[in-house]
Amino acid sequence: MTNVTDSPTQADNIVVVENLSTTFSTPRGSLTAVNNVSLTIKRGMSLGIVGESGSGKTVLSRSIIGLLPPSNMNQTGSATINGNQIIGVAHKELLKLWGSEVAMIFQDPMTALTPTRRVGDQIAESLRINLKMSKKDAKAKAIDLLRQVGIPSPERRARAYPNQLSGGMRQRVMIAIAIACGPEFLVADEPTTGLDVTVQAQVLDLITELRREANLTMILVTHDLGVVATRTDNVAVMYAGRIVEQAPTRELFARVAMPYTKGLLDSTPRIDAPSHTRLSSIEGRPPDLVNPPSGCAFAPRCSFAQDRCRTEAPSLVASTLNPNHLFACHYPLNGHAAQQ
Numbered sequence: 001m002t003n004v005t006d007s008p009t010q011a012d013n014i015v016v017v018e019n020l021s022t023t024f025s026t027p028r029g030s031l032t033a034v035n036n037v038s039l040t041i042k043r044g045m046s047l048g049i050v051g052e053s054g055s056g057k058t059v060l061s062r063s064i065i066g067l068l069p070p071s072n073m074n075q076t077g078s079a080t081i082n083g084n085q086i087i088g089v090a091h092k093e094l095l096k097l098w099g100s101e102v103a104m105i106f107q108d109p110m111t112a113l114t115p116t117r118r119v120g121d122q123i124a125e126s127l128r129i130n131l132k133m134s135k136k137d138a139k140a141k142a143i144d145l146l147r148q149v150g151i152p153s154p155e156r157r158a159r160a161y162p163n164q165l166s167g168g169m170r171q172r173v174m175i176a177i178a179i180a181c182g183p184e185f186l187v188a189d190e191p192t193t194g195l196d197v198t199v200q201a202q203v204l205d206l207i208t209e210l211r212r213e214a215n216l217t218m219i220l221v222t223h224d225l226g227v228v229a230t231r232t233d234n235v236a237v238m239y240a241g242r243i244v245e246q247a248p249t250r251e252l253f254a255r256v257a258m259p260y261t262k263g264l265l266d267s268t269p270r271i272d273a274p275s276h277t278r279l280s281s282i283e284g285r286p287p288d289l290v291n292p293p294s295g296c297a298f299a300p301r302c303s304f305a306q307d308r309c310r311t312e313a314p315s316l317v318a319s320t321l322n323p324n325h326l327f328a329c330h331y332p333l334n335g336h337a338a339q340q
């Protein structure tokens, strides 16, 4: 693998993405799901990637770790993890990273787990392949991991098949597999889809706790801004394949700049809101990425849009209020203005 990061500042950034685009060939034409995205994540920090369905958040996170099938896909730009280039690298090279340095928690554990194998064996397999552990040590470690992710009676549960566990327990097993080999970078893609609200919070809290204990770097992909509010250090908001707002989490929630982010926030339930508060939703639908609109892609749905928005696409710029707060909007909210 190619090491491309030698300077002290870059070495601090475990993830470096530069001008990354991912385009798919479809029967209707080219669809650019990730469009010229750049970002960095410092070691031990967490980034929430937020957006509606189809915003490009899942494709971006999978592009960064090389987890997209190469057929019908073209990628330009660069993504490195710990200095290892991911884009354009052969599958067998990426296999050396997956499991050991990089791990993923998928949306649906039922499809990610093998239904015909006991969960303990599935965890142990990862330890034997990646860490070359003996059968006996891998089995003992698998039980330890089940205990670590909060599964009661781990010796007994290790012998269970996935369909004998609840949805929350299956997701805990997926988390055990993800952390088994001590990765440095974890991607969790909508890890609580399909779970009930209480179990969702428990699973998200478990991921946060394990991440902090092990100083893991993490991307948490979600459609729900409420999920990232207390669980990530920074947030990137995506729309139509681009990052349209990015900021430290507290800063983003304190003074949103981009009308799309405001729309997402207004559609997020808040625990401090009076009961029976009605949630608004963003009217309209995301654009067709095979035929994207000219100008700002959010303009057809934006109540702040003016003529300029329909002809000139806004660039991602730093705010005069906080240089770490980036936004792509000609008419930002809350006193933000573009640094010259």
Ligand code: SF4
Pocket (backbone or CB within 6 Å): 258, 259, 260, 296, 297, 298, 299, 300, 302, 303, 304, 305, 306, 309, 314, 328, 329, 330, 331, 332
């Ligand atoms: S650039 Fe214009 S259309 Fe786009 S979000 Fe800002 S105000 Fe709305």
